[in-house]
Amino acid sequence: MFTQTLTRRVLGSNLVDLLTGPHGVDRYTELVSPTWTQNDARARIVAVRRSTPRSVTLLLEPNDAFPGFKAGQHVNLSVDIDGRRRTRCYSPASAEGQRLLELTIGRHEGGLVSEHLYRNARPGMVVGLEKVGGDFVLPAIRPRRILLISGGSGITPVMSMLRTLIAERYDGRVTFIHYARSRDEACYHDELAEMSRVRVLHGYTRTPEHGGSARLDAGEAKLGPPREHGDLQGHFGAEHLVAAMPNPDAVYVCGPPALVTAVREQYPAAISESFVPPVFTVPADPSGGQVSFLGSTISVIDDGRTLLEQAEAAGLQPTSGCRMGICHSCTCRKTGGAVRNLITGAISTAESEDIQICVSVPVGDVEIDL
Amino acid sequence: MTQSVLEPPQTEQPQALEQAQVLNRSDLPPNLDAFGAELDALRQRVLDDLGERDADYIHRIIKAQRTLEVGGRALLFLGIIPPAWLAGTVMLGLSKILDNMEIGHNVMHGQYDWMGEPALYGKDFEWDNACPGDQWRHSHNYMHHTHTNIVGMDRDVGYGILRMSDKQPWEPYFLGNPLYAFLLMVLFQYGVAVHELETERIRAGEIGFADKKEMLLETWQKVRRQTLKDYVAFPLLSGPFAPLVFAGNMTANLMRNVWSYTIIFCGHFPDGTQEFTIEETENESRGMWYYRQILGSANLTGGKWFHIFSGNLSFQVEHHLFPDLPAHRYAEIAPQVREICERYGVPYNTGPLLKQFGSVVRKICKLALPWN
Numbered sequence: 001m002f003t004q005t006l007t008r009r010v011l012g013s014n015l016v017d018l019l020t021g022p023h024g025v026d027r028y029t030e031l032v033s034p035t036w037t038q039n040d041a042r043a044r045i046v047a048v049r050r051s052t053p054r055s056v057t058l059l060l061e062p063n064d065a066f067p068g069f070k071a072g073q074h075v076n077l078s079v080d081i082d083g084r085r086r087t088r089c090y091s092p093a094s095a096e097g098q099r100l101l102e103l104t105i106g107r108h109e110g111g112l113v114s115e116h117l118y119r120n121a122r123p124g125m126v127v128g129l130e131k132v133g134g135d136f137v138l139p140a141i142r143p144r145r146i147l148l149i150s151g152g153s154g155i156t157p158v159m160s161m162l163r164t165l166i167a168e169r170y171d172g173r174v175t176f177i178h179y180a181r182s183r184d185e186a187c188y189h190d191e192l193a194e195m196s197r198v199r200v201l202h203g204y205t206r207t208p209e210h211g212g213s214a215r216l217d218a219g220e221a222k223l224g225p226p227r228e229h230g231d232l233q234g235h236f237g238a239e240h241l242v243a244a245m246p247n248p249d250a251v252y253v254c255g256p257p258a259l260v261t262a263v264r265e266q267y268p269a270a271i272s273e274s275f276v277p278p279v280f281t282v283p284a285d286p287s288g289g290q291v292s293f294l295g296s297t298i299s300v301i302d303d304g305r306t307l308l309e310q311a312e313a314a315g316l317q318p319t320s321g322c323r324m325g326i327c328h329s330c331t332c333r334k335t336g337g338a339v340r341n342l343i344t345g346a347i348s349t350a351e352s353e354d355i356q357i358c359v360s361v362p363v364g365d366v367e368i369d370l
Numbered sequence: 371m372t373q374s375v376l377e378p379p380q381t382e383q384p385q386a387l388e389q390a391q392v393l394n395r396s397d398l399p400p401n402l403d404a405f406g407a408e409l410d411a412l413r414q415r416v417l418d419d420l421g422e423r424d425a426d427y428i429h430r431i432i433k434a435q436r437t438l439e440v441g442g443r444a445l446l447f448l449g450i451i452p453p454a455w456l457a458g459t460v461m462l463g464l465s466k467i468l469d470n471m472e473i474g475h476n477v478m479h480g481q482y483d484w485m486g487e488p489a490l491y492g493k494d495f496e497w498d499n500a501c502p503g504d505q506w507r508h509s510h511n512y513m514h515h516t517h518t519n520i521v522g523m524d525r526d527v528g529y530g531i532l533r534m535s536d537k538q539p540w541e542p543y544f545l546g547n548p549l550y551a552f553l554l555m556v557l558f559q560y561g562v563a564v565h566e567l568e569t570e571r572i573r574a575g576e577i578g579f580a581d582k583k584e585m586l587l588e589t590w591q592k593v594r595r596q597t598l599k600d601y602v603a604f605p606l607l608s609g610p611f612a613p614l615v616f617a618g619n620m621t622a623n624l625m626r627n628v629w630s631y632t633i634i635f636c637g638h639f640p641d642g643t644q645e646f647t648i649e650e651t652e653n654e655s656r657g658m659w660y661y662r663q664i665l666g667s668a669n670l671t672g673g674k675w676f677h678i679f680s681g682n683l684s685f686q687v688e689h690h691l692f693p694d695l696p697a698h699r700y701a702e703i704a705p706q707v708r709e710i711c712e713r714y715g716v717p718y719n720t721g722p723l724l725k726q727f728g729s730v731v732r733k734i735c736k737l738a739l740p741w742n
Contacts, residue, residue, distance in 0.1 A: 021595055022496035022595070023496070023498075031436055031437075082421040087486075322511075326515055326516060328480035328493065329507060343410070344417065
């Protein structure tokens with residue numbers, strides 16, 4: 001412990017910063033071991049489980065640069081795919097304060113990162129962890145009656161809350177309703193079944209009659225009580241609440257927008273989180289969108305010129321150079337919307353991406369951090 | 371002076387003005403638009419193919435550079451043993467060459483921005499060189515690469531102290547051309563660091579040092595840290611061997627200075643490369659811009675390691691066409707660029723280092739004299 005602290009002190013010192021300048025000490029130590037960094041939070045995958053056909057669970061060992069998280073918060077996970085760093089936001093499912101971080105990642109149709117991790121994640125792989133955040137957290141003074149509701153991969157932050165409450169020997173009452181498509185896809189099913197102090201109700205939104213997995217259901221029937229219909233029928237509704245917990249002090253819901261809306265109808269004060277992958281449809285007529293320049297209060301209506309020209313016409317002075325896509329002096333972070341690169345014709349729709357404003361034109365509404 | 375040519379006092383002579391502009395372009399090869407489109411398509415093919423291979427390449431080069439650096443500095447601590455001193459110095463020199471050329475110069479061009487790796491962002495990268503990265507990005511990426519070899523705009527034409535083109539009017543000061551060139555070579559990193567000072571304008575009395583206060587302060591902060599590192603901290607850490615470490619570090623910096631100067635001067639000034647005037651290059655199309663980049667640049671022939679330690683600036687032509695493509699790709703596309711040039715009748719300048727550098731030295735000496 002002492003030597004660890006000493007090593008950290010030395011590596012973080014001004015002298016070492018000078019000696020390793022201008023790159024910094026992390027750019028040297030990371031070559032010895034990729035997670036040996038003072039400033040970049042990273043983690044090594046220590047175990048991989050694929051317990052349902054639509055998800056992969058990673059157990060991560062973060063380095064000392066990882067600041068930790070509160071149950072319910074999310075963290076940006078970054079992974080290199082074909083030479084490109086891809087970052088996605090996930091909520092850990094493990095209890096707060098644990099040494100290992102658990103992420104359960106649901107596969108999306110055409111999801112680049114989730115599919116990559118489902119196929120390729122293996123122990124020893126290193127990932128980046130950045131920007132812990134989110135207000136979907138339990139209050140410091142725990143409510144006495146807590147109702148937790150989740151749908152699909154929205155289970156992870158709620159699971160983290162549950163595990164945290166159990167770890168701190170919470171003595172109030174907790175009920176947890178989880179919706180999945182079917183028994184197969186219900187993450188953490190067995191672990192939840194063993195939580196004796198928590199009332200757990202499962203709802204399956206696709207009944208086996210329609211799912212066509214009769215053979216599997218028959219196999220399960222031999223192993224235990226038939227659960228294929230779940231404890232609750234269909235999607236969330238008022239009758240599910242009566243079955244679960246009347247008059248809770250606090251309600252937390254995480255899942256698809258439809259679930260959050262339905263819960264909000266019953267409990268307007270419910271604290272919610274919803275992961276919706278941003279869907280951009282590129283408008284057929286590129287002109288007329290709203291172009292907002294962050295860091296100023298200025299926004300303009302797209303007139304078809306490059307973002308650089310429009311920014312300058314609005315009285316802003318973004319850094320620029322060649323104005324022809326050569327020198328990258330003008331590269332800015334686009335924080336929202338879609339733009340087209342006039343040289344390559346490529347359309348950037350990613351929510352956060354660096355673009356060259358001198359050769360990019362808006363495609364609909366755009367937000368630029370100059 | 372040249373402005374008056376462009377803005378004739380008599381407006382009833384628009385015909386004459388047009389002719390004056392076209393005159394300089396009469397020897398342009400035909401079909402430059404198609405030429406530009408072919409080069410654009412080539413660039414796009416490389417962009418579409420970027421991926422893990424390129425990421426692995428730059429990561430391997432970085433690992434090699436850091437290993438050479440740490441190993442070199444460690445050996446210099448044993449500098450009392452002559453072979454250790456020599457090996458340490460050479461390793462550190464090679465590491466600085468890699469850091470500045472294949473890594474720093476190329477990363478700062480934004481060649482690896484597509485990777486999304488913060489440590490390799492072109493706009494943030496800082497190199498082991500006296501010149502602050504931000505100033506380099508302006509003077510090199512923008513001024514030099516956009517206005518390549520345009521006398522009066524591209525300050526790489528003589529670095530504000532040399533006469534590198536007969537388009538620069540001679541003055542007695544230029545009698546010292548070979549001497550200034552030698553000093554620039556030996557102190558190259560400092561020459562680059564004061565690039566933004568625009569010494570030629572200070573000499574002409576257009577601006578004073580006071581106008582450059584901010585730039586000088588920024589340069590001073592970078593130079594101070596670089597000096598503290600190489601000439602104070604590492605020598606002192608070696609205790610009694612301080613003078614040996616000091617000498618090793620100085621030699622390594624000198625190695626990098628001489629090598630990068632040689633490669634860079636071979637990029638734009640050997641026989642056959644051309645300089646341009648501001649008027650010649652007004653209202654250029656993309657094809658014309660590509661054409662000027664090729665006329666103003668020259669390649670060097672050599673083996674794989676020669677190209678790596680040149681930062682692939684030995685493919686100066688390809689670099690000037692596509693400054694933001696990962697440089698290790700230049701070798702792969704060079705035959706295609708050359709083939710396109712041949713088809714359109716565009717000269718492609720290439721030659722071995724000794725021949726090219728010899729012609730640069732001759733030019734430097736020749737242009738010291740008023741009748742050249």
